[in-house]
Structures are given as structure tokens and as C-alpha cells.
Amino acid sequence: MDLSFFKKELDINVISGANLKDYTTFQLGGPCKALIECISARQMTVVATALHAMKIPFIVMGFGSNILASDTGVDTVIIRYSSTAPRITRNGNMVTVDAATQFDDLISWAVNENLDGLTAMSGIPGTVGGAIAGNAGAYGQQVTDRLTRLTLLGPDEKISDISKDEVHFSYRDSDIKHNGHIVLYATFELEPSDDDKALLLKEREEKLSVRLKKHGDWKTNPCAGSFFKNVLPSSNAGQRQAAGWFLDEAGAKKMFVGKAHPYTEHANIVTRDNGASAQDVYDLTLKMASAVKEKFGFELIREVRLLGTFNNAPASDPKGFW
Ligand SMILES: Cc1cc2nc3c(=O)[nH]c(=O)nc-3n(C[C@H](O)[C@H](O)[C@H](O)COP(=O)(O)OP(=O)(O)OC[C@H]3O[C@@H](n4cnc5c(N)ncnc54)[C@H](O)[C@@H]3O)c2cc1C
Incomplete structure (x- = not known):
């Protein structure tokens, strides 16, 4: 080819x-x-x-x-x-961005424009397109809260400019992740902050620093963020419960497979030492999930997307992924 x-x-x-x-x-x-x-x-x-x-x-x-x-x-x-050169345009409070732009570059830009609405998600790695496909979020905000419109390229090569309501988004998921549509542009409605820009900047710095402690830096602690989704509440009134708590209780922090292990500060972040294979990581996550199943009786759902073929896949996982 x-x-x-x-x-x-x-x-x-x-x-x-x-x-x-x-x-x-x-x-x-x-x-x-x-x-x-x-x-x-x-x-x-x-x-x-x-x-x-x-x-x-x-x-x-x-x-x-x-x-x-x-x-x-x-x-x-x-x-x-994916691009390291942000492509962002502003019309009042409406901000349109090329989906290749890094999500955190968009947040940094917005904070500098004194626009709020995304600040709590400061530091989430990845592109705007990836954030929308997976409905990324942190600290009570998710990317689709402020999303208004999307330009999509369909598998039929048609480009459509649609309202966010035409796409089904759920916790860390969306139709887009599964139906072959590509996000080209996204428009967000942001909110001018009443306070001095310094306060927004401070909130951003605080979030970046907490994140660094909780998740580590992926450049030195390679990972893909939380490996499993947080757990559905047991009643309608409840909030999602941290998968990390169940993993901790099930003893996951002490687990190792080859050179793969959970991050010391966060049982739901799987990382690895030099020499680890992707198969080590996969096997470790099977072990972690099965410890939670044994102790609490439910299956954790993976948040990270698998690409390629892994050995030891249980019947619930197909042989080749994606
Ligand atoms: C250290 C660390 C911390 C993290 N913290 C968080 C967190 O707090 N909250 C959170 O939600 N996530 C978190 N993550 C996970 C990750 O950063 C997000 O899921 C991010 O939004 C993924 O974006 P990406 O561009 O890297 O997508 P990729 O990983 O490259 O792809 C993910 C999915 O998005 C699809 N996709 C990507 N671009 C497009 C596009 N333009 N159109 C259509 N589909 C597309 C891909 O096909 C794939 O299905 C963290 C990851 C790391 C490494």
C-alpha cells in the first residue's frame, strides 16, 4: 500500500x-x-x-x-x-475549536480569556475530539456540559453540523465512540467569569497540582488514566462510587503482573515499569476486576479502549478489540 x-x-x-x-x-x-x-x-x-x-x-x-x-x-x-497548535475561534461566549486541538490547550486558552465552564477539567490529556467521544470529565464537570454543536464526518463521508442533542452521550461514553463518526469541530458556550482572571487561573493551578499527585505524570508513570469506570450507585439518589475504592478494598494496590501494577496513589490507575508488556497490563486488569467481583459480586467496566489482540480474554471480551 x-x-x-x-x-x-x-x-x-x-x-x-x-x-x-x-x-x-x-x-x-x-x-x-x-x-x-x-x-x-x-x-x-x-x-x-x-x-x-x-x-x-x-x-x-x-x-x-x-x-x-x-x-x-x-x-x-x-x-x-491530534495537534499541538490550538485552532480556536471566539464569537462572544461561543467558542469553536478544531477537534485536533488538545483539550487542555482549549482550557488554558479559555482561562486566559476569563471564560469559565471547563476549568475543573484542567490537565485531562488528549484532544477535544477524544474528550467528546469519551465524554471526558473530572471534579463534577464533563466536556459535554458546555458543548452546543458538533461538526461530524460520517462513515458515508457526509459532513453534518448538528446540535449536541442529536448525539447520545452517557458517563464516559457516546454514540461517536462506536458508530464511525469523526468529530471535526466542536462549539462550546462558555461563561465569562464575574471574578478577576487571577481566580480562574488559581483554580486551574490547584486542579493541575491535585491531578499530578493523584494520577502522576504519564510521561514518567505511563498510563491511560482511570482503567475502570466508576460504579453505578445502588440507589437513584446516589452518586457514582469510585472504582478505586472497591479496588483498594479488594487489595489491588499490592498486585503485580510482570512489570505492571497500580499507581501507589490511586488503585484505579494502572501503570508499569520498564520492560512491561501490554499483555502484563491486560492480565493485571483481569486480576484486579476479578478480585472486585469476588469481594463485592459485580463486574467493573473498562473505561480504557483496547486496540489489537490480547491473550486470556474472557468470553465477555472479544478476541480482537476495537
Ligand atoms: C494521566 C491521565 C489522566 C487522565 N484523567 C482523566 C480524567 O480525569 N477524566 C477523563 O475523562 N479521562 C481522563 N483520562 C483519559 C483520557 O485523557 C481521556 O479519555 C481523553 O479525553 C482521551 O482523548 P484522546 O485524544 O487521547 O483520545 P484517544 O485515547 O486517542 O481515543 C479515545 C477514543 O476517542 C476516539 N476519538 C479520538 N478522537 C476522535 C475524533 N476526533 N472523533 C471521533 N472519535 C475520536 C477514538 O477513536 C477512541 O475511541 C486520563 C488519561 C491520562 C493518561
Whole structure:
């Protein structure tokens, strides 16, 4: 498969046989067929349309901060839709952003404009597109609270500009994660803060510092954030209960498989030492989930997305993931 024309004609990087460990925050994972780096909605649209025309299947990822890729990799083209150059426009309180923009760059920009609504989520890694697909959130806020409109590229290559209400979002999930639509742009309605900008900046700094303590820095403690979703409340009045609490009670913090283990500060963050394989991480998470099942009688649900094939998959997990 020759994809070199993307580079020659459009200056879009194509890396044949790229290793997924270089493109995920777990820093694990084998090769893919080719990885195409799209840094804007325009590039994303051109590449997806060309691949459709050539009948080449592909998978879209953002920054790779919610993915565990298998050691054997995947025999598929991956489009990495992620950029370090924020593309943001403001019209009053309405803010439109290219989905390749890093979510935290958007939050930092908003705080500097004295616009609130996303500040509590400061420091969540990944792109705006990835945040929307997984309905990311923290400290009582979620990305879709302020979302108003979306521009999507469908698997039929149609571009649609729709209201957020046309997409079903739920806790850390959305239709988009499963139906092959790609988020190109998102519009948020933010709120001018009544207070001095210094207060918003202070809130952001506090959140960044708590986050660093609780989650560690993925560059030195490779991970993909919380591995399991928080647990549904036992009554309608209740709030979700931290999966980390159940894991802690089930003794997960002391578990090791190969070089994979939970982070010392947070039982629901799985990290790993040098030399760990993605299979070590997967096996550890099976062990953690089964300890919770044994002690509390319910199944934890994975938040991290699996890419590729893992051994020892229980019947509830398919053999090849994604
Ligand atoms: C240290 C650390 C802390 C974290 N803390 C939190 C937290 O507090 N709260 C939280 O919710 N998450 C957290 N996460 C998880 C992760 O950061 C989020 O899920 C993030 O939103 C994923 O974005 P991404 O661009 O990396 O997506 P990826 O991991 O690349 O992809 C995730 C999913 O999104 C889809 N996707 C990506 N871009 C698009 C697009 N443009 N259109 C359609 N689908 C797309 C992919 O196909 C995939 O299904 C944390 C992760 C780390 C490493």
C-alpha cells in the first residue's frame, strides 16, 4: 500500500509500520500498518475521503491517552488526529475549536480569556475530539456540559453540523465512540467569569497540582488514566462510587503482573515499569476486576479502549478489540 502521496501532495506525515508505543500514553503497543498524522479538520477530511475511495479501512485515534494497544499491534491504518497548535475561534461566549486541538490547550486558552465552564477539567490529556467521544470529565464537570454543536464526518463521508442533542452521550461514553463518526469541530458556550482572571487561573493551578499527585505524570508513570469506570450507585439518589475504592478494598494496590501494577496513589490507575508488556497490563486488569467481583459480586467496566489482540480474554471480551 503506497500512501506516500499524502506527504508529497499534501505535506501530511505517513509513518509505515509505526509503533503504537510511540503514540499512546501507556507507551506500549506494537506496529500498525501505517500511521497518518492529521493536524487539522481539513487534513482529516481529505485523508478519510481518500482512504474511503481506495477502500482502505482505518481507525481514528486522538492523542492516545485512553488506549491500551496490544504488543502485536494491528494490521490496520491508523489516523492520528491530534495537534499541538490550538485552532480556536471566539464569537462572544461561543467558542469553536478544531477537534485536533488538545483539550487542555482549549482550557488554558479559555482561562486566559476569563471564560469559565471547563476549568475543573484542567490537565485531562488528549484532544477535544477524544474528550467528546469519551465524554471526558473530572471534579463534577464533563466536556459535554458546555458543548452546543458538533461538526461530524460520517462513515458515508457526509459532513453534518448538528446540535449536541442529536448525539447520545452517557458517563464516559457516546454514540461517536462506536458508530464511525469523526468529530471535526466542536462549539462550546462558555461563561465569562464575574471574578478577576487571577481566580480562574488559581483554580486551574490547584486542579493541575491535585491531578499530578493523584494520577502522576504519564510521561514518567505511563498510563491511560482511570482503567475502570466508576460504579453505578445502588440507589437513584446516589452518586457514582469510585472504582478505586472497591479496588483498594479488594487489595489491588499490592498486585503485580510482570512489570505492571497500580499507581501507589490511586488503585484505579494502572501503570508499569520498564520492560512491561501490554499483555502484563491486560492480565493485571483481569486480576484486579476479578478480585472486585469476588469481594463485592459485580463486574467493573473498562473505561480504557483496547486496540489489537490480547491473550486470556474472557468470553465477555472479544478476541480482537476495537
Ligand atoms: C494521566 C491521565 C489522566 C487522565 N484523567 C482523566 C480524567 O480525569 N477524566 C477523563 O475523562 N479521562 C481522563 N483520562 C483519559 C483520557 O485523557 C481521556 O479519555 C481523553 O479525553 C482521551 O482523548 P484522546 O485524544 O487521547 O483520545 P484517544 O485515547 O486517542 O481515543 C479515545 C477514543 O476517542 C476516539 N476519538 C479520538 N478522537 C476522535 C475524533 N476526533 N472523533 C471521533 N472519535 C475520536 C477514538 O477513536 C477512541 O475511541 C486520563 C488519561 C491520562 C493518561
